[in-house]
Amino acid sequence: MIKDTTNAKRALHQQQLSAGLVITGGGLSGVCAAITAARAGTKVILVQDRPVLGGNSSSEVRLWILGATSHMGNNNRWSREGGVIDEILVENTHHNPEGNPLILDMILLDKVKQEGNITLLLNTAVFDLEKSDADTISSLKAFCSQNSTEYLLTAPLFCDASGDGIVGFLAGAAFRMGAEAADEFDEQMAPSAQYGELLGHSLYFYSKDTGKPVKFIPPSFALDDITKIPRYRSFNANEFGCKLWWVEYGGRLDTIHQTEEIKWELWRVIYGVWNHIKNSGQFPEAENLTLEWVGTIPGKRESRRFEGDYMLSQRDLTEQRPHHDAVAYGGWSIDLHPADGVFSERPGCNQWHSKGIFSIPYRTLYSRNISNLFLAGRIISVSHVAFGATRVMATSAYVGQAVGMAATLCLKQGLLPAQLLQETQLNELQTMLMKAGQYIPGLTLNDGADLVQQAAVKASSTLKFKGFDAVDAWKSLAISAGMLMPFKAGKLPVFTVPARSSATTKLLCELWICSRSGSFTPDVLMTSNTLTVNGDVELELDFDVVLPEAGYAFIIFRQNAAIELGYTDQRITGIVSVFNLINKAVSNYGKQSPPPGTGVDEFEFWCPQRRPEGQNIALKLSEAQDLFEAENISNGVDRPVMQPNAWVADRDDINPSLTLEWSSVQIISSMTLCFDTDFDHPMESVLMTHPETTMPFCVRDYRVVDASGREIYAATNNYQTRNEIKFDEPVETAKLTIYVQHPLPHVPAALFAVRCYGPQQAAN
Incomplete structure (x- = not known):
């Protein structure tokens, strides 16, 4: 029993913790920074002021995780972010294809708790800090509302991933809030005062069908006149959750200190919208629906942005400028919203896409005037316009990973964040x-420690791509369609295309390439042919073109609803069908036609269809293309870029294998295998569902044997992109053979990379 009858002022329970890195903010950027650093050997304290992890992706807000893939609605092929955020998205898709936000909470918590180097403090808010000198943080003070404990957190390095930048603000880090004038960074998209300088908050709701009529009586504070929302006719009984992202408010207010006022206004709107749906009489289909969930904290888009040694701006994105210190990338459109949000007469967003992904330099990920402070998430060093693209969660997570690794390297070498810009350290960070x-x-990864770089690599077979040998469906050319395919430099083969029509008609066929290296926007027309279609035919298409260099090309068939093309269920890593699709959710109307003076390119959109659609056009090639050689597994690129960068086995190989052979015995402590989990698939984390739990290109079952034929590792039911294998005892052998099974009857086995490391490299 505890009994204390004194009337003296009492102190809070206090606890002091120390680590190599303290991260404030448990959104995806903080989570990925923490996991990355922990796996690299750094002791981390992760401080989160909410009861769950994930920030805007958590069950408290329920926004889907997106980044460069942009709902598969842009020209950024194979652009899903890699590393930890890829691992999380693949895991969530495998276990949670229905998009249940509670399951995502569980996955994030589990990922963090599996790392012994992370100390997680939930429900704990940073409220003060101490500095050892003007530009150095020495400790943070935080309070946990659940255990009534005040923490003193000390570390040599700190990372602010808190969204509002509480640590940077308290420390005196240079920051901005609002929009820059157009002339500061030569940004033609800089908003006017009428449009507004800040993006607001959003609040979501979920509905549920109870199977019987449900009444709804609105609270007194509900919006009573739905017509105050100019887009009120857009509301319907079938859309809920983050599909109503445009229910936004607060861009004219202080999005930090007036967040509670903004929340109440959003509650007023949400309950008013539901009252409209339930009681206006316009939605009889809503009779059995009940309001299952309403957010209690708003999803916040914008507040402070902090200054690093470089500020990313519009031209960095639209021109895809290279940076010597690139450590991450983005690919969401420049997506700005009117400050009046849901009450604005303007469209809910002003969204303009770049022709491809853009690099994010390391100089944007630390404070320029607080020497031991990293920045992660939406507060990194960017202009307001560039922020329109970098603010989304998958991009935020990606820069968080870069920060986690940079912090580890700083600690190992006794450096401060800015000191990693030295060439040697920067190269090591990127590696x-x-x-x-x-x-x-x-x-390109040039890893001298990888033993595979010294091995002779042989395959039991290699796919010699001559096209597809089956027509499984016929589809109308009601919209323009095409194939995005890789080729070696030189003359293109002749293509044979199955087509049919009920009457004589013309088919316009075009060959396009991309003007920018590594881009997937067809903007250079090489040539075109017009063919005659009458009945069932095999069209012969000879572009008579010599490609000056290896790369991807688009074979495009222009719209003609009188024609059907033959399609196949066969799928191959690095080859994809594309369509001139419209995706209004990301301002894709088939072609981007910006107004003059925006500094944005005009181009067509060519996007894949989501499975189970998206079959390949069943074309054949007159000459086989050698694109999938075994040597690709050691070329240092683990996704399609200029080439597929994968070894693909022949479809008829019943026991595909890859053999690594050295001239002498090697001591191998670990291996990394990189599989194809379809980097085109966005893997939205909530609300949207997915047609499969394992990507069709991903090798499920494989085994590894040594020179004596002894099995040293085997895996079944794999679904992850990267498999890290650590042997209990080092393997001594001069040869390894990896046997893989074709993942599906119509999908041949593929591998992007195999890496092997000795004891010292494995320890590092």
Whole structure:
């Protein structure tokens, strides 16, 4: 029993914790930074002021995780972010294809708790800090509302991933809030005062069919006149959750200190909308629906942005400028919203896409005037316009991974964040990131520690691509369609295309390539042919073109609803059908036609269809293309870019295998295998559902044997992109053979990379 009858002022229970890195903010950027650093050997304290992890992706807000893939509605092929955020999205898709936000909460908590180097403090808010000098943080003070404990958190390095930048603000880090004038960074998209300088908050609701009529009596504070919302006719009984992202408010207010006022206004709107749906008489289909959930904290888009040694701006994105210190990338459109949000007469967003992904430099990920402070998430060093693209969660998570690895390297070498810009350290950071699965545009992993680089690589078979040998369906050319395919430099083969029509008609066929290296926007027309279709035919298509260099090309068949093309269920890594689709959710109307003076390119959109659609056009090639050689597994790129970058086995090989052979015995402590989990698939984390739990290209079952034929590892039911294998005892052998099974009857086995490390490299 505890009995205390004194009337003296009491102190809170206090606890002091120390680590190598303290991360404030348990959204995806903080989570991915923490996991990355912990796996690299750093002791981390992760401080989260909410009861769950995930921030805007959590069950408290329920926004889907998106980044460069943009709902598969742009030209950023194979652009899903890699590393930890890819691992999380693949895991969630496998276990949670229905998009249940509670399951995502569970997955995030489990991922963090599996890391012994992470100390997780939930329900704990940072409220103060101490500095050892003007530009150095020494400790944070935080309070947990659940155990009534005040924490003193000390570390040599700190990361602010808190969204509002509480640590940076308290520390005196230079920051901005609002929009820059157009002339500061030569940004033609800089908003006017009428449009507004801040993006607001959003609040979502979920409905549920109870199977019987349900009444709804609105609260007194509900919006009583739905016509105050100019887009009120857009509301319907079938859309809920983050599909109503445009129910936004607060861009004219202080989005930090007036967040509670903003929340109450959003509650007023939400309950008013539901009252309209239930009681206006316009939605009889809503009779059995009940309001299952309403958010209690708003999803916040914008507040402070902090200044690093570089500020990313519009031209960095639209021109896809390279940066020597690139550590991550983005690919969401420049997506700005009117400050008046749901009460604005303007469209809910002003969204303009770039022709491809853009690099994010390391100089944007630390404070320029607080020497030991990293920045992660939406508060990184960008202009308001560039923020329109970098703010989304998958991009935020990706820069969080870069920060986690950078912090580890700083601690190992006794450096401060800015000191990693030295060439040697920067190269090491980029190498460490790529080894952990972080694709960086324009860079190739050159890993001298990888024993595979010294091995002779042989395959039991290699796919010699001559096209597809089956027609499984016929589809109308009601919209323009095409194939995005890789080719070697030189003359293109002749193509044979199955087509049919009920009457004589013309088919316009075009060959396009991309003007920018690594881009997937067809903007250079090489040539075109017009063919005659009458009945069932095999069209012969000879473009008579010599490609100046290896790369991807688009074979495009222009719209003609009188024609059907033959399609196949066969799918191959690095080859995809594309369509001139419209996706209004991301301002894709088939062609981007920006007004003059915006500094944005005009181009067509060519996007894949979501499975189970998206079959390939069943074309054949006159000459086989050698694109899938075994040597691709050691070329340092683990996704399609200029080429597929994968070894693909022949479809008829009943026991595909890859053999690594050295001239002498090697001591191998670990292996990394990189599989194809379809980097085109966005894997939205909530609300949207997915047609499968394992990507069709991903090898499920494989085994590894040594020179004596002894099985040293086997896996079944794999669904992850990267498999990290650590042997209990080092394997001594001069040869390894990896036997893989074709994942599906119509999908041949593929591998992007195999890496092997000795004891010292494995320890590092």
